[in-house]
Amino acid sequence: MLVGEQLAFRYPRHDWILRDFEIAIAPGEVVGLFGPSGFGKTTLSKLLAGYLTPTQGRVIVDNSPLPDRGCCPVQLIFQNPELTVNPRWRIGKILAEKQMPDRFLLDALGIHPGWLDRYPHELSGGELQRIAVARVLNPATRYLIADEMTAMLDANTQALIWRMVLDYARSQNLGLLVVSHEAALIKRVCDRAIDLVQVSALI
């Protein structure tokens, strides 16, 4: 279970972005999260994946706090992959940072073997996003947070990546948090969804 308890966050001397937020994602569950810009969707994603430390509250993953070293069992996939890779590394090295994904996975995501020798700027955004996805689908990952993962992709690539990620999540019993503006996508892939507007209205 990935649990956020009483999560609250604000930057120093600014207003609260999130307050008293509760969330629990079970292994194998696909949860949607939607709401307008500025309601803290990305902040929540970063808190759950350990990129930010909550001002109050805590994040518990499978009964222990997030580890401060080694691979984090909660992995975050961002909207803009070009900001998440080392521009000086070739794709092959980026993919193998944890462990090289197997050939089957690369094929399923439509990753050409020829891309492995290239640098990130030599791939398009959609191509690079496949690399970012392949990189986190390894046994160390237990929960996956997709923050607008396919917002910049064409419909076919979007469906392709989601099919792949959902299949993988099901076979490995991963918990998934899907952050998106696209109601049709959330409806299509999620078991249940959280509407941040309603949550903040309750507080």
Add this chain to the structure above:
Amino acid sequence: MLSVQNLGITFTMYDRGLTQKQLTVITQLDLDVKAGEVVAIVGASGSGKSLLAHAILGILPDNAKVSGKIFFKGELLTPQRSSNLRGKSIALIPQSIGYLDPLMQVGRQVQRTAQLSGLSQSAAKAAVARTFDRYGLAPIVQRLYPFQLSGGMARRVLVSTAVVSQAELVIADEPTPGLHPDVVKETLNHLRELASEGKGVILITHDIEAALQIADRVAVFYAGTTIEIAHAQDFPSGKIRHPYTQALWRSLPQNEFIPISGSQPSPDALPEGCLFSDRCPWVTPECLLDRPPFLQVRGAPVRCIHAGR
């Protein structure tokens, strides 16, 4: 207003060490835009959507070689001419506020655009005030810096830059990804309005749904080629012709969400025949011989020899 004919773009790149190679990323690209019309360009990333915009604006890098022809208002668009016209007759609405100067108040930036397009300082000031008002931006917004804008405000500022320049052709490059549906709708409505005023609008997007909301016609790009130029209503009515266009439509989450596997061929390994042949459910041996020419099928051009069936 704009006519792109058989455009090709080739880059000279370094391979290993000092050996150079030629990489042709755009072949047989065609498009035409009339005044008062919104033409959407949809396609996967890497299909040449942004490069076309860069070619029209004449801002391709030095290692690019262009073949084919672009006409703007009946005259050939040379690099010289597009450098004179851009920001004046042809304007770009960029993807994000990353294209604004982060250290300059947005009102001044928009005003500068207006002045560069030929307005006097006072006329430019008035144009900025008028345009901000039109898009519901309070006068105080003029004095904000880009990082202080919300996503929706940023969109409206970017649209303003194109509007104050009095351009006749407006190119919007991916104006909507990751935005809340209300903001998307608002941005698209602004583009539609520009077309109603008689401008030609090119909407570059990967989001078919967004495109269909406002476009008159939709050009589908695949691996650097225009494979179909459909009417917007052909999508919901099931008249779309090319198997790739149909696959795109089927793969929407509100439709079947079924993708076709694989990805578009990489520019250094393009097939001899139809570019879509390796993923196509209709493929026959004839498809592998030559690139299919444009055929008129059900009232619109499509590059598929089987589209008429």
